Amino acid sequence: MKRKGILIVVSGFSGAGKGTLMKQLVRTYENYALSVSMTTRSPRPGEEEGKEYFFVSREEFEKKIEQDGLVEYALYCDNYYGTPREYVERQLEKGRDVILEIEIQGALKIKKKFPSAVLMFVMPPSIGELKKRLEGRGTESPEVISKRLKRAAEEAEGIEQYDYIVINDKLEECVLKMHTLILAAHDAPVRNKEFIENMKKELEALC
Amino acid sequence: MKRKGILIVVSGFSGAGKGTLMKQLVRTYENYALSVSMTTRSPRPGEEEGKEYFFVSREEFEKKIEQDGLVEYALYCDNYYGTPREYVERQLEKGRDVILEIEIQGALKIKKKFPSAVLMFVMPPSIGELKKRLEGRGTESPEVISKRLKRAAEEAEGIEQYDYIVINDKLEECVLKMHTLILAAHDAPVRNKEFIENMKKELEALC
Numbered sequence: 001m002k003r004k005g006i007l008i009v010v011s012g013f014s015g016a017g018k019g020t021l022m023k024q025l026v027r028t029y030e031n032y033a034l035s036v037s038m039t040t041r042s043p044r045p046g047e048e049e050g051k052e053y054f055f056v057s058r059e060e061f062e063k064k065i066e067q068d069g070l071v072e073y074a075l076y077c078d079n080y081y082g083t084p085r086e087y088v089e090r091q092l093e094k095g096r097d098v099i100l101e102i103e104i105q106g107a108l109k110i111k112k113k114f115p116s117a118v119l120m121f122v123m124p125p126s127i128g129e130l131k132k133r134l135e136g137r138g139t140e141s142p143e144v145i146s147k148r149l150k151r152a153a154e155e156a157e158g159i160e161q162y163d164y165i166v167i168n169d170k171l172e173e174c175v176l177k178m179h180t181l182i183l184a185a186h187d188a189p190v191r192n193k194e195f196i197e198n199m200k201k202e203l204e205a206l207c
Numbered sequence: 208m209k210r211k212g213i214l215i216v217v218s219g220f221s222g223a224g225k226g227t228l229m230k231q232l233v234r235t236y237e238n239y240a241l242s243v244s245m246t247t248r249s250p251r252p253g254e255e256e257g258k259e260y261f262f263v264s265r266e267e268f269e270k271k272i273e274q275d276g277l278v279e280y281a282l283y284c285d286n287y288y289g290t291p292r293e294y295v296e297r298q299l300e301k302g303r304d305v306i307l308e309i310e311i312q313g314a315l316k317i318k319k320k321f322p323s324a325v326l327m328f329v330m331p332p333s334i335g336e337l338k339k340r341l342e343g344r345g346t347e348s349p350e351v352i353s354k355r356l357k358r359a360a361e362e363a364e365g366i367e368q369y370d371y372i373v374i375n376d377k378l379e380e381c382v383l384k385m386h387t388l389i390l391a392a393h394d395a396p397v398r399n400k401e402f403i404e405n406m407k408k409e410l411e412a413l414c
Contacts, residue, residue, distance in 0.1 A: 121396075127409035146414070153410040159403055164394045177394075184391030187371045187384075189328075196366055202334040203360040207353070 005092035006191055007114050008032075008099045008182055009107045012122030013152040015133040017168045021122060022099050024175045033091040035100045038064065041079035054084070072113070074106045081106070097182060104158045111161070118185040119162040120178065125169045212299035213398055214321050215239075215306045215389055216314045219329030220359040222340040224375045228329060229306050231382045240298040242307045245271065248286035261291070279320070281313045288313070304389060311365045318368070325392040326369040327385065332376045 012018045026032045038054040040061050049055055056064075061080045064070055073082030083100055091098045102110060110117050124130040130152065134145045159165065164181045168174045189196060219225045233239045245261040247268050256262055263271075268287045271277055280289030290307055298305045309317060317324050331337040337359065341352045366372065371388045375381045396403060 123406070127406055127413065131413060149410065150414045153407070153414050156403070156407045156410055160396045162396055164391070165396055165399055165403075166394065180387055181391050181394060184371070184388050187373065187388060189367045189369055189372055192372055196363070196372075199330070199334055200360070200363045203356065203363055206334065206338060207357045207360050 003095055003186065004191070005094065005096045005098060006182075006186065007088070007092070007110060007117035008097050009110050009117055009119045010099060010101050010122060011104050011107045011119070011155070011162070012166075012168075013124070013130055013155060014148045015130055016122040016124050017133070017171075018101055018122045020171065021166075021168060021174055021178065022101060024171060025178055026099065028175055029179055031096055033087075033094075033096045033098050035083055035088055035091075035098050037081055037101070038070070038084055039079060039081045041077075041081075071100075072102065072106050072109050074103070074109075076103065104155045108158065108161060116191045118164070118182060120164045120166050120181065121159050121162040122166045122168050125167055210302055210393065211398070212301065212303045212305060213389075213393065214295070214299070214317060214324035215304050215392075216317050216324055216326045217306060217308050217329060218311050218314045218326070218362070218369070219373075219375075220331070220337055220362065221355045222337055223329040223331050224340070224378075225308055225329045227378065228373075228375060228381055228385065229308060231378060232385055233306065235382055236386055238303055240294075240301075240303045240305050242290055242295055242298075242305050244288055244308070245277070245291055246286060246288045248284075248288075278307075279309065279313050279316050281310070281316075283310065311362045315365065315368060323398045325371070325389060327371045327373050327388065328366050328369040329373045329375050332374055 010018050010022055022034060026034045036050060036052075036054060038056055038061060040056060040058050043049070043053070043055050047053065058080070061073075061082065064082065064084070065073060069085050070082040071085050071088050073080055083102070088098050088100075100110070107119050111119055124133060131145075131149065134140065134148055140148075163185060166174060166178055166181070185191065217225050217229055229241060233241045243257060243259075243261060245263055245268065247263060247265050248260075250256070250260070250262050254260065265287070268280075268289065271289065271291070272280060276292050277289040278292050278295050280287060290309070295305050295307075307317070314326050318326055331340060338352075338356065341347065341355055347355075370392060373381060373385055373388070392398065
């Protein structure tokens, strides 16, 4: 089967460790490309332009929307977040799997638009551990932590629509796990339509 | 996540090498149990009772149906084929993944009844290779081969409903592939309902 690049959408609770996992995945295996989102929110301390996000103005973002220059976008807490189309399409054409970090609504939109996208939901080994990680950062107030837990409860409602659950316990094991899940996903019929169509034609020709 | 046994349904074209693959899979990895089907067809030369099939009379088979003693059954070319329930359930309870070889209609029935079943479709690397394998057995007439190719064309219509396509090129590689696909399937939400439900409850309790 000719290997085509696919979209890998990673979601998960705040504090589940998605960012670290994705960076490590791209660093460890050759075939991945990490998509960088565009946002209108302000950079947090330490965030770099083009690394965590492309930081743009509301006008620039809305222009991108008009030009159909985004694979998906969403408004979240009064800020836009979106995936620039050009980078994604170029990498897929090269046969690379493109990793996107998107929250649940965006992930489900992607799945509708690209049925061959793989949706992975990252979770900490337990909810106790999730709470501990959120508190452990030491950067957020109890109110923010409580808000994130509520948000987690909302996101949990959509987990059934994901392809895979990934438990982030030990980083290296989890990265290997994600990699094997993505390899497995490549063998689903929805990601091999051309191969199946060709095979059907050949079979019919023989009958 | 507590690991529960799941049903693995293997289908594929006659001549794709399903039987050899499944036996090798069960021999190589510990956690699998191979289900033996029950049939009313006569044994072929070399087939042993309880190995390829349990060979029973039509009366015995219909009694099993009445007792709800079969996970699924089908009438195919005037003969009954079915999966005895008791063995399957006992193995699943032990946490083992149970491998069943079932043709496409039966496989889709299983998926409806057990949404957590994993459906794998085994194919030769090419249709040319399929034809060669069917001819190469040397045991079948051209009419039978032609009939099987027609049957293959019919079965190909349902491939989209399977979870995974497995290309049987090199036996050892293919067995490893099946194993990793099954491991991946264990991480789908549909096979972790209890885990997800518990997590949701814990999250709600915290909010």
